[in-house]
Amino acid sequence: MAKIKLMHFALIAMLEDSKRLIDYLQRVGVTELADVSDDALTKYRTGPLVSIFEKKEKTARQAVEAVEHRCKIKRTLIQSLTDYTEIDYHQYRQLCEQADTVMVDCEAVNALTEEIRAQKAEIVRQRTMIDYYRPWESLDIPMNARRTPTTAIFIGLFKSQLQREDVETRLAQELPETDGISVEIISSSKLQTCCMVLCHHSDAEAVETALKACGFIRPDKPAKTLPSAAIAQCKAAIEAAQQEIDACNEAIAQYGEQYDRMRLLADYYAAQKEKYLSMEKAATGRRTLYLEGYVPERDAEQLKFDIEKRFTAQMELDAPELTDDVPVLIENRDFAGGVESITNMYAPPSNRDLDPNPVMAFFYYLLFGMMLSDAGYGILMVLVGLVAKYKIKVQGNLRKTASFALYCGVATTFWGVLFGGFFGNLIPTIRTEFLGLDEGPSLALWFEPAMDSIKLMLFSFLLGIIHLFTGLAIRLVTLWKQGDRIGAVCDTIPIYLFVSGFAVVGKDFIEPVSPQVKSIGLYLLLAGAVLIVLTAGRSAKNIFGKLGGGVYALYNNITGYLGDILSYSRLLALNLVTGVIALVVNKLGAMMGNIVAFIVIFLLGHTMNIVINLIGTYVHTCRLQFVEYFSKFYEGGGKVFTPFKFNLKHFKFKEDTINE
């Protein structure tokens, strides 16, 4: 399993069959359509239809969400992971024929949701008004009152905190000769002082001018009634709006039994949209429909047979020339499938690449396990993976993630056993702190990293060199298959020699090796260097260019590979991080000296350690793959084969009904 061979097809059918034919292709779901461009043929213009379906899908999804929310349809995490209903195709078609009636319901639900939103806004508005009237609450005349037969009334506010005397004093200063001005403070706060001023109506103008000079402002939205009555009115309005909301909620809840049909409707419109989008790729003559596209080789003959049997159609199959326009279909089983999404995150493989997933998967799990390397954490991951895969039976991409967790867990357990990590130093801690024994023998099958970190660092570099060499080997195979045999040999063999020699000499710096080995290393290093200088510049035109290119390549290889190999020291670093934090957690727990506190700290601390280190390990393993490994051979940039099919979110067709 790796790269699946795709066949190119060209299909001519009668125009009157076009809808049925495209429906059929969508149902079978094994083809990807390619754009047909031929001046002699006409193209469908389905843009407007597509946007109509898009809108309808949105309407339906909104309604589904509203019903889900009001009817309190709750799903557990496990349910939402495997959340689809199986239906057969006939059921689907039947429901689709009632699409319009369900749509009416959806629109009704959306109208109700809209009404709820409006009423909620109304409540907010009324609350603001209540806050606005509140300072005036004790005023016992309407807020917009201006006069009585004999007096003028000024109701308004100052933008500061004032006492009655303050206002009176300031008015007296402005109008020393006017008498009989009455000031009443209605409310006063740090921000404003609300007051009412009364005077004889003959003095009205003078008082108004004086008040304005003191900073008096009339309220911009005075109530026509008593402020207290206005507040009561607002409260009544809020009550009414709340009742309206409750009524709407209840009305929406009535649609609870339509929930499944609404969900199907949303899926239906999504599928319709997809269909009409694909139609744009087809072309039509006066009476014929013309389609082109790709289909996996294993399905090709069957598809041709089925289509020619059902329709008046002719289907031609041929092997496509592998250009960049041809999509790439990668299929892997569990082991390699788990890392597909990581490869695609970098770039999906192109037609020039071999499928990198199987080899990369092995190294990914290996390096991941070495960085996390705790048997306890590994066993937990294995359990999560197993439960997700075989108990909950997650599907699709989640299934691949479950495989990923499973294999990473296996590798983590493997390294954990070698390095003696089980929830850090849980077992020695329990022995010494709770059982009163000695620490006991080392649990490590191999050695403990913290005791001999130089050894682990050298081992990390060795693992890195193996990883890089595998990448180079894939480059050799790829170039060889493409016919560039000189390139295949010249770009890899000298580097093998050079880096191997380099590694031996480097090891000698840290831990001396035997003189024979060292001299072999030196010869390898020299041979590699000479070969690189001689071959790497071969594309240049003259001898100076060739040599210059060679020397430059030698320099690049020295710095490049040195950096690449040193980069694997992160294997040691992350390995230590997990172990040491786990150790600190256990130590903190043991310091409490009581078993309950120990368990609490143990659970909290190790959960934190797992989360932080899972993310760190995931990221750093990705980086080793992307930067160090992929740069040796991988181009990427292919188009992923995305078959034209029903992308139903909540439903799944029963297998056997597809071909009816």
Next chain:
Amino acid sequence: MSNIGLAFALFGAAFAVVFAGIGSAKGVGLVGQASAGALSEDPSLFGKVLILQLLPGTQGLYGFIIAIFVLINTGVLGGAPEAGLAWQKGLMYLASCLPIAFGGLLSGIHQGKVAAAGVSLVAKKPDQSGRAITMASLVEFYAILPFLISFLAVSSIKGIAI
């Protein structure tokens, strides 16, 4: 004055935790702000953005581990503090802690900047999250190198005879 060596060593541990921690705090903070902005547009990006936000957090962790190792090796943690720790050894611990202290400080801040830029990349093109993560993890390497040097140095001081 007999404790001067221990004091130096504790200074070293404090340096490692504090400076690397500042680096991480600034870095994670920067990415957090960018993340909040990106999430306001599209909450479904949370998973991708969270990884980016956690990346500059490791520097603090590295500093913490070095400090723990100093505490263990000097006997402050789990045992009796080595009262007669020679001042030369104390200074050695202090010196060993400096790489992760300053490497962590600066790489944390810069990784935070790269990761924050990565968040805006992911906000526009969610399929590019792999590259955004890779770019940020390139900076990480310059926290790993000082961490390793600090670690190797701290773990070898105990064996030096003075």
